[in-house]
Amino acid sequence: MSLVIYRRGNIWHYRGTIAHRRLRGSTHTADKETAERVVAQKQVSEWRRELYGPESVLTFPQAVSLYLDAQKSDRFLIKLVNYWKDSLVRSINSGKVRQAAVALYPDGSAATRNRHVIVPTQAVINHAADMDLCRHLKVKRFPAETKAKEPATWEWVQKFMAHANPHLGALCCFMFLTGARISEAVNVRWRDLDLSTGKALIRQSKVRSERKAHMPAVLVEAVANIRSNREPSSKVFKYSSLNSARSPWRGAVQRAGIKPLTYHACRHGFATSMLHKGVDPITVAKLGGWKSAQHVFATYGHAMTDETLADRIVETADPSQV
Structure with missing residues (x-):
């Protein structure tokens, strides 16, 4: 049975069964012709999922939704969703992620590119991979100089x-x-x-x-x-x-x-x-x-600056305690 559309108020919805999966939802449009196109694309996507697995249809925005549903941080994700648009997750590889980092932050430091692009992109995709929806992604970081941060005393x-x-x-x-x-x-x-x-x-x-x-x-x-x-x-x-x-x-x-x-x-x-x-x-x-x-x-674990610390090695305990 294929999907059929029906009106609820001014908006067209769909329902039906594909590959033994019961589906229903909204097309988010009041235009019937547009609704029919949305449903046709939905049917193709569902059959592709059935025949070739979830990785064949999972898009980056869908992976982000799953990531946020798990109460993960949304930091830096808006810019990434706008960049990747509806790209399939399986098409995003290490090289493309590094290219995205350069494109989004052309004047950014290596640390910025790593933190704002590589880390969150990899986190989103690997979360989906943990759900068996795609393969895990490993991305090489840009070499970044680590700056020592001074702690408060x-x-x-x-x-x-x-x-x-x-x-x-x-x-x-x-x-x-x-x-x-x-x-x-x-x-x-x-x-x-x-x-x-x-x-x-x-x-x-x-x-x-x-x-x-x-x-x-x-x-x-x-x-x-x-x-x-x-x-x-x-x-x-x-x-x-x-x-x-x-x-x-x-x-x-x-x-x-x-x-x-x-x-x-x-x-x-x-x-x-x-x-x-x-x-x-x-x-x-x-x-x-x-x-x-x-x-x-x-x-x-910062090193202590006291140059006399070696004295502690030869310090003897109170004779009465030996």
């Missing part, structure tokens, strides 16, 4: 807090002492905090999960000093997004006379400080919500 945070308003100072302290990302921190609600036990619920935006974080006494004090109606659904740090905190952040840095560091320097500082205090990477990853200990060690 507790001393830096204290100077920042001394010259920031209570909301902003507490926000900075929260990121440094819990490892929260800025997107996670600005979305913390009063219902997510228990100041009596020093616990915070952090909804992790990047990995789509939640974790509980410990708040040291100094952080509890900073949060307690925030003037707010403290409605359970109200944001603790009042900023609607990372953008609304940017200008006050810069102002506090200037007033404190400290090196300008980004929001992420606080999360960076959390990991670096933990590692330098002897906390193992597995524990740091768990406490800060990183996906792996390897990532923590590779990204945040």
